[in-house]
Amino acid sequence: MTTGADATDANAPWLIVGLGNPGPGYAANRHNVGFMVADLLAGRIGGSFRRAQKAQATVIEGRIGPPGPAGRRVVLAKPASYMNLSGGPVAALRDFYKVPTERIVAVHDELDIDYGTLRLKLGGGDNGHNGLKSMTKAMGPGYHRVRFGIGRPPGRMQVADFVLKDFSAAERKELDYFVDRAADAVEALVLEGLERAQSTYNS
Secondary structure: OOOHHHOOOOOOOEEEEEOOOOOHHHOOEHHHHHHHHHHHHHHHHOOOOEEOOOOOEEEEEEEEOOOOOOOEEEEEEEEOOOHHHOHHHHHHHHHHHOOOHHHEEEEEEEOOOOOOOEEEEEOOOOOOOHHHHHHHHHHOOOOEEEEEEOOOOOOOOOHHHHHOOEOOHHHHHHHHHHHHHHHHHHHHHHHHOHHHHHHHHOO
16 A cells, blocks of 8 residues: 555645544643634535544545635544544544645644744654654654644643643634634645745744
């Protein structure tokens, strides 16, 4: 079987992965902002998440961008495993859809960036993020990241406690705007390429 890492088909889809933890108890956590962006993109595509074949994840297949050849095939995914086990489901989706690793986009929370700020990049370290750590272990680091800033925990709060808490009331006032902007950044990355998307959304 040809794996996604070996695929060279120019028509291969992009695999856009929102990272988070499954279940309603985690839905509004800072750590689940990747799921929030994925849900918004799902609304734009006009589909509903369904259980994936051959992977512990839910997916939507569709297109983004204009109709015709200028549009891009995408598979939008949310792993159904916990965050620290994200790599297995993503690698399984990569193999099933024959997606080159450089066409994978992970959307995730980032502690070392101010709240609402975005950074797009290709490759790099995991910066202690368990979802990225698991993905890199499964596939190597050569995938794209859309990093959504959540800032550092206040005072002496532990990082694990901070990321597993819901956004504050003050943060929620702007959350919808920032999630919408992150979804725009994902679309720009897929349609226009990394450099153009960075010039627009890296702030």
